[in-house]
Amino acid sequence: MASTSSATTATSPATLLRLATAGSVDDGKSTLVGRLLYDSKSVLTDQLDAVERVSRAKGLGHVDLALLTDGLRAEREQGITIDVAYRYFATANRTFILADCPGHVQYTRNTVTGSSTADVLVLLVDARNGVQEQTRRHLAVGQLLRVPTIVVAVNKMDLVDFDQATFNRVSTEVRAVASELGADAVHTIPVSALEGDNIVERSDRTPWYEGPSLLEFLENAPAGTEFADLPFRLPVQLSIRPQDAAPEFREYRGYAGQVATGVVRVGDPVVVLPAGRRTTVTAIDTADGPLTEAFAPQSVTLRLADPIDTTRGDLIAAASDAPEPTQDLSGLVAWLAEKPLRVGARVLVKHGTRTVQGIVREITGRLDLDALAPIPTDTLELNDIGRVTLRLAAPVAPDDYTVSRRTGSFLLIDPQTGGTLAAGMVRGFGAFDEAAEQAATVSWSI
Template identity: 70%
Template sequence: MSTLLRLATAGSVDDGKSTLVGRLLYDSKSVLADQFDAVERVSRDRGLTSADLALLTDGLRSEREQGITIDVAYRYFATAHRTFILADCPGHVQYTRNTVTGASTADVVVLLVDVRKGLQEQTRRHLAVASLLRVPHVVVVVNKIDLVDYEQATYARVSEEVTAAARSLGMPDVQTLPVSALEGDNVVTRSQHTPWYDGPSLLELLEGLSSKGDPDAEPLRFPVQLVIRPQSAADERFRDYRGYAGQVASGVVRVGDPIAVLPSGRSTTVVGIDQAGQELDEAFAPQSVTLRLADDIDISRGDLIAGAAEPPELTQDVDGTIAWLADHALRPGAKVLLKHGTRTVQALVRTISGRLDLDATELRPADTLDLNDIGHVKLRLAAPIPAEPYVRARSTGAFLLIDAHDGTTLAAGMVGDALLATATV
């Protein structure tokens, strides 16, 4: 099991995300003394009798003045058992795009639900995003259990509501636990106030989750970011050097492996793997390395190096599920840029097949997609790309839609319609 776990927190407004993250950091002793002293000072200035742990994540003064968190705040902390990278996402519906950003690289999404409110529209939306992005684990924290006197029946009702909604989106293995972020119940240590709950605390659960799968079980995918060919190397050994730099998106590459280069389809063999001046025998996701090949092939940024035994097919027609992130609506006929790995091509939105109704979990007919909508589209590309279904390969199954005029990100997309396959039109 990897010691690094990437997690993202999400939830509706005022569900207590920032307080939960602050409690997690404080009770796990991941907060420096001067940081906590600053939080205590600000808390006293606000007339509070105790430290407001939410301030540990609300890093910007403007956010504190508004009393909300409006962007993804990344935090790093570690326990004796593993290291964490945490993305604290905002709760407002207009910032769902930030949740997509935070969850896109997560191993686990920690979704908060206020036990007094139960399942909300934003809860369904965040569950849909986690399902859409194929986040490996989803943990639902039923928060503020202290405000209902730690009632088991109330927790059980909310837990069943959320797990039923998750099952309708194709997520059968969602885990729930009762928590009071304010009081610290079941966050780092198990609480005496919930004797009816015999599961782990949140931290214990996170420490035991698996992160990435076995790299050997995945096909090699290596998007080329840069061709390295020194023009005036002082060392003669590097005067004829030609390497292809990038990050291993999936799988393992070893010296001697046969590979295929796409879109050209040329084949060759890996003769060297370099990283920071050292030669490696192998590299695996997500390492950044430089590959040297046996043959002098015309390779440039945007090409994909894949295992010769399982190269992806090229296509100019993409059926995709997208989360629309722009303020203006998407309509058929729109011309955009599609970024896939390190390659960017022109694309035309041919049709919009439908929009996901989060309450009914149904794909409704739609002519447009608006901000935060999740829908299905058909795209025609100006050049072929090695796209694969997202359910099979997250690295080559993901793409972005970009505004060709100003370079802003319009949508996060996944090849295929696996999420919408659980819905009906």
């Protein structure tokens, strides 16, 4: 685990950064987000006036900045966040999309939602309490979802007199949990969200801390994986073949979609999956005219050299590095539904633009967040993280999630209601030890 002083680099950050905040109940997530918005001057006057009125009505002697994100009336009345609140703000150096996730254990599924596309996970820990069960759970979710950067804001330092020993103790606890989860680096920053210390400006009340403020850290954090560096993948959203067009366009056949990863150029050899038909790209069209190359996340229409039967749900991939289609899908899932998952359950599996029927063949285990180890189970309950094996009615062509978050993820959907049941990741696992399995234990890595 790297210290914060070495966390920021000279890397030139991308314009947009997606971040999520998480933590235990009352650790101050919403206050921290409100402080970020307020101190970075990203709050409109009418919003601030409304927050001031509500703060006075609650009898508070200060402006409750948490109300800037706790927008639902039920949240304001209870003083907790019960849904993911998205906010957009910008500084002179960067634009941010922020997801403020709830802290209650029953809303861990919301944390999965907020973290699934995040470049940075900001995890709050109360300096007085240190690492809690939800801290471990959120660190596990962050590592499971392969959030590229995790920063822990050790909050409420004002309530411990900005004591360096307390900060060091909490940092050591966080380091131990992160190490067990296999996290490469977790950065820690001492903050007071209520009073603004080390949120936007560095605080003179922590002279022993030499790292950046939270906002400085976020302004310099890398924006996740460079999708253009990965192999080319384009999930087909629409097959375009005009029937009522002018005569010169009636032979037009194109395949539209958003480039998920990689770069494609005119003349590149590609393969259409799951059929496995090989061809080459003859043209790349956009609403603004033709291109010679396209890269993630551009939306384009590809024309191919051969009249291959290609429809929505197919995947056009680089011929030199294409994934292997399979009808046996194994991965980790975060179960998001109230109804438990059991072996034999029928689900819809959505990967990219492809949706196929599937059946749960096996539930290998679930992650015990106290022991940070997998334990055997034949069911998954709400908020459980477990490993499942599915048999699909038709093949899909996923990548490993550790290589690509875009093409290594999938959803499980209720075939009756259309509701989302689980967020899944195609993952490689540690070997199962037969003797340990007989002793009712399993071993896999997250």
